[in-house]
Amino acid sequence: MKDETISAGIYFMSGNMACVEGAIAAGCRFFAGYPISPATEIAEHMAARLPKVGGVFIQMEDEIAALSAIIGASYAGLKAMTATSGPGFSLMQESIGLAAMTETPCVIVDVMRGGPSTGQPTFPGQQDVMQAKWGSHGDYEIIALAPSSVQEMFDLTIEAFNLAETYRVPALLMVDGITARMWERVVIPPAEEIKVNSRKKPRVPPDKYMPFLPDEDMVPPMACFGEGYRFHVTGLTHDELGYPRAEDSAVQMRLVKRLCDKIRRNAEKIVRVDEVMLEDAEIIIVAYGIVARAALNAIKRARELGIKAGLLRLITLWPFPEKNVAKATEGSKAVIVPEMNYGQIVREVERAVKTVPVYHFPKLGEEPHMPKEILEAIVRCGSL
Amino acid sequence: MSIAEHPLSKYLRTELMPHIWCSGCGNGIILNAFIRALDDLQIDLNKIVVVSGIGCIGRIAGYLKLDSFHTTHGRPIAVATGIKLANPQLEVVVISGDGDLFAIGGNHFIHAARRNISIKVICANNFNYGMTGGQSGPTTPPKAVTTTTPYGNIEYPFNLVHLASAAGATYVARWTTFHVGRLIASIKKMLLRRGFSFIEVVSQCPEMYGRYNKMRSALEMMEWFKRASVVADFSDPARAEITSDRIVVGEFVDAEKPTYEELLYANIAQTTIKRT
Ligand SMILES: Cc1ncc(C[n+]2csc(CCOP(=O)(O)OP(=O)(O)O)c2C)c(N)n1
Numbered sequence: 001m002k003d004e005t006i007s008a009g010i011y012f013m014s015g016n017m018a019c020v021e022g023a024i025a026a027g028c029r030f031f032a033g034y035p036i037s038p039a040t041e042i043a044e045h046m047a048a049r050l051p052k053v054g055g056v057f058i059q060m061e062d063e064i065a066a067l068s069a070i071i072g073a074s075y076a077g078l079k080a081m082t083a084t085s086g087p088g089f090s091l092m093q094e095s096i097g098l099a100a101m102t103e104t105p106c107v108i109v110d111v112m113r114g115g116p117s118t119g120q121p122t123f124p125g126q127q128d129v130m131q132a133k134w135g136s137h138g139d140y141e142i143i144a145l146a147p148s149s150v151q152e153m154f155d156l157t158i159e160a161f162n163l164a165e166t167y168r169v170p171a172l173l174m175v176d177g178i179t180a181r182m183w184e185r186v187v188i189p190p191a192e193e194i195k196v197n198s199r200k201k202p203r204v205p206p207d208k209y210m211p212f213l214p215d216e217d218m219v220p221p222m223a224c225f226g227e228g229y230r231f232h233v234t235g236l237t238h239d240e241l242g243y244p245r246a247e248d249s250a251v252q253m254r255l256v257k258r259l260c261d262k263i264r265r266n267a268e269k270i271v272r273v274d275e276v277m278l279e280d281a282e283i284i285i286v287a288y289g290i291v292a293r294a295a296l297n298a299i300k301r302a303r304e305l306g307i308k309a310g311l312l313r314l315i316t317l318w319p320f321p322e323k324n325v326a327k328a329t330e331g332s333k334a335v336i337v338p339e340m341n342y343g344q345i346v347r348e349v350e351r352a353v354k355t356v357p358v359y360h361f362p363k364l365g366e367e368p369h370m371p372k373e374i375l376e377a378i379v380r381c382g383s384l
Numbered sequence: 385m386s387i388a389e390h391p392l393s394k395y396l397r398t399e400l401m402p403h404i405w406c407s408g409c410g411n412g413i414i415l416n417a418f419i420r421a422l423d424d425l426q427i428d429l430n431k432i433v434v435v436s437g438i439g440c441i442g443r444i445a446g447y448l449k450l451d452s453f454h455t456t457h458g459r460p461i462a463v464a465t466g467i468k469l470a471n472p473q474l475e476v477v478v479i480s481g482d483g484d485l486f487a488i489g490g491n492h493f494i495h496a497a498r499r500n501i502s503i504k505v506i507c508a509n510n511f512n513y514g515m516t517g518g519q520s521g522p523t524t525p526p527k528a529v530t531t532t533t534p535y536g537n538i539e540y541p542f543n544l545v546h547l548a549s550a551a552g553a554t555y556v557a558r559w560t561t562f563h564v565g566r567l568i569a570s571i572k573k574m575l576l577r578r579g580f581s582f583i584e585v586v587s588q589c590p591e592m593y594g595r596y597n598k599m600r601s602a603l604e605m606m607e608w609f610k611r612a613s614v615v616a617d618f619s620d621p622a623r624a625e626i627t628s629d630r631i632v633v634g635e636f637v638d639a640e641k642p643t644y645e646e647l648l649y650a651n652i653a654q655t656t657i658k659r660t
């Protein structure tokens with residue numbers, strides 16, 4: 001019988017479309033959103049695709065409502081996602097904190113445009129990558145991935161769902177507006193080749209269930225509403241039973257540390273990077289998203305000129321791959337961080353790189369970094 | 385001597401008692417009315433979810449021994465929308481405050497009402513922001529003194545039943561904490577029906593509101609409700625503004641209209657079938 005949900009094959013599609021297909025392949029059956037460029041196509045494709053696989057699409061009254069609704073849907077048992085761009089991402093911040101605090105598996109796609117404020121609605125950017133980590137108040141951790149091809153829009157959306165479900169955490173797809181809107185070849189593998197993870201379910205009867213009692217891996221099994229567990233969920237500081245304990249400092253310490261540590265201590269399992277020609281590299285580009293594509297071309301051209309250049313492409317932005325950055329740049333001569341903002345991930349790179357100079361190459365506006373420009377930067381560093 | 389268990393304690397997380405509410409607060413009456421409605425109807429307690437926002441009344445979700453979600457300030461209806469659509473078999477009830485539902489969360493209220501999604505909303509209208517210490521809010525009466533209107537409120541309040549019916553709610557009622565019997569009957573009716581339903585419960589807040597407004601005790605506030613209330617079922621909600629000498633209570637709207645989740649799932653069924 002033909003699988004209605006995953007249509008294996010080779011396609012030519014946009015990044016936003018591939019994201020929708022990835023979500024559906026990962027088991028996403030609930031989408032709530034609010035239109036905004038350059039993320040609108042995700043909502044449009046979801047509206048067309050989800051009903052065909054028995055899923056729910058709803059256009060909400062704003063992005064706060066959209067994220068709130070997917071939090072509710074996730075607790076009612078569905079894998080849920082929303083998609084937006086900077087202004088909507090800003091509106092979502094309080095609810096990202098709620099999702100982190102209530103350990104709600106969910107996926108948030110931020111197709112980044114130029115900011116601040118309304119900024120450049122149809123132009124690409126990478127200006128929300130720090131907001132992804134620090135946007136909501138309080139100490140918490142999220143997972144953020146940065147696709148750099150349409151294929152990765154498919155693959156990493158699945159990965160985002162798997163990570164969200166495994167760690168009970170909001171997983172963010174931080175994608176520049178180019179990768180989201182360009183069209184490329186995408187291979188959709190048959191269903192049996194797609195790895196899909198779902199949240200752990202309780203292994204005890206309702207009267208023994210403690211909804212926020214973690215297992216060894218620091219993640220609590222998750223019951224859903226309507227399954228007979230009759231449990232309480234709150235954004236207040238809560239104990240393992242889910243009961244509010246806002247006046248108890250020990251509970252606060254235990255909870256917040258676990259919310260952070262379940263990601264920090266599993267960072268090595270979560271983090272993914274792509275290492276290209278790093279073995280002997282003297283000049284290393286650290287890049288992500290569409291910029292990494294230009295960087296890849298630039299290092300190849302640099303090699304032709306006899307300059308030992310290499311690329312560390314960040315697939316995971318958060319938790320930040322600091323060990324990978326430290327290791328990759330050890331013994332090199334210079335590190336260049338091109339990004340479509342005025343200095344964000346470069347700060348993390350500087351923190352991770354101990355002895356080598358780090359140069360930032362910012363770019364704002366319509367055009368991403370051209371391979372030629374990155375090559376020039378490499379050549380300049382090479383002659384220092 | 386052993387103390388017999390209260391027959392309704394099975395509805396409560398008794399280990400969280402005593403509750404945080406001040407003595408004389410109307411929230412206990414609302415909680416009591418709600419669980420009595422559940423008890424009368426013998427509702428399947430595994431199939432009901434209570435969602436609340438932030439505020440004194442918002443703590444009600446934690447006290448109920450049900451699936452319950454205490455969300456962020458203003459967002460319970462949006463979270464409830466996700467729950468209801470993800471699992472339409474669930475009875476989804478939102479219980480929250482006047483500030484939560486009509487100031488910060490006003491947008492979600494009107495849009496959920498417009499969609500006629502089957503979410504059952506109970507608003508504890510105590511005319512102020514109780515939790516934060518008695519500030520004015522969207523239902524604070526003109527001239528009332530609150531901590532942020534020390535010289536008297538100069539804003540016009542919402543008439544919640546008018547707002548709800550204009551936005552499309554298919555069931556709209558108002559009671560006060562003095563009308564417990566009618567309130568329980570109304571909650572039962574709401575739980576048995578489809579569509580977006582709204583009950584405003586005018587409630588006393590002697591500590592944060594009453595005492596600044598010549599009603600020192602809960603009793604004085606409830607005497608106001610008793611004295612001023614006029615039961616007028618199916619009267620015009622537009623003429624139901626709350627004033628110091630008139631509180632129109634009763635059912636204002638009870639209408640039938642396809643619900644959002646019915647239309648949504650009909651669409652899904654049609655689309656899915658067409659493909660196979
Ligand atoms: C975003 C946000 N803003 C402000 C607050 C502070 N706050 C907590 S409760 C509340 C008002 C609650 O009033 P109401 O909904 O009427 O409930 P009541 O306490 O009167 O029962 C406010 C403003 C908050 N928690 N979150």
Ligand SMILES: [Mg+2]
Binds near residue numbers: 481482483521
């Ligand atoms: Mg109030």
